[in-house]
Amino acid sequence: MSTRLSPTDHPIHEILQARWSPRAFTSDPVSPAQIRSLLEAARWSASGANGQPWSFIVAPREDTQTFELLLGTLVEANQVWAKNAPLLILAAAQVLREPGKPNPWALYDLGQAAAHLSIQATSLGIYVHQMAGFSPDQARAAFAIPEDFQPVTVIAVGSLGSPDDLPAPLREREIADRTRKPLASFVFGSTWGTPSPTLNG
């Protein structure tokens, strides 16, 4: 299976370069030891005042009931491929520090924890695909998620499968060139919109 390294314009660490978000997963289970390392990586990410405003629901395929409950929250377009992943994880942000007291950085911090989880996965030779396409309300009801937490993403995890196992439109996306905006379009210097002089060199 191709690793689809990011076609970078500047050198980045090989783990960051190897990370991407597949839809084709094999049925090989993610072991409990691997799951613990994924969450341990998330645990040690940075957060505002070390508040760690995150929680996760872990649904390995073997835990059929939890897996099906979480799978059922996904939009149909995600279920069609995510049903084959051996592990789904719900990521939730603690958006209220206490009743009526929002934490405006909760989603930012949760994103960092999820990035650490993804990068740890890559270092283990497994991959992650984060999904916004799910019903937070359905997830809240299914798992009795309290009001101070907001379900933000569902994360599929597993070993890389074959694009041939995906329906045709997804198969093409799976092997399409990976693209990003150029740095000069979003890295500015003294003036918003003007590329940072540090980009030249």
Added chain:
Amino acid sequence: MSTRLSPTDHPIHEILQARWSPRAFTSDPVSPAQIRSLLEAARWSASGANGQPWSFIVAPREDTQTFELLLGTLVEANQVWAKNAPLLILAAAQVLREPGKPNPWALYDLGQAAAHLSIQATSLGIYVHQMAGFSPDQARAAFAIPEDFQPVTVIAVGSLGSPDDLPAPLREREIADRTRKPLASFVFGSTWGTPSPTLNG
């Protein structure tokens, strides 16, 4: 200088384990090539529908005017140490996809980009300290940040300095034990609040 590896309960990749958020930085500059690698790492992080809802303002100390403008947005408690960092970066999220159309995942995605930047820094032997303590309004005014973007954090970057160079209370925090909540307090299985069975093993 101690690397202060995270005291993990489960193995994680050495770069993730080495990342932490110092306040003491040396005056050694972060080179333009290093800056490009930091932003390139951010560039290749994941985002909803590959929307890449992020922009950055890069303020190396050598660019005195930009550096001072960004430094001036920080709360006093951050200025006291961040003024010695050789590089400050403002991270902003595109919270509106178009007028009246919010992107609820913009901060989550920006957090991932910032995490990639931090991990790339660690791989280069430099460190990052992200700050929520600054004035977004002042930053918006100083850099003419448009309405669709929200300034979220200011990130100090540099080589690790000596805790002895910090004022006393910060010196103690710089060398204090690094702590996190236990996994069992935020990694759940079928029921919110009940630790995932995958944590046992």
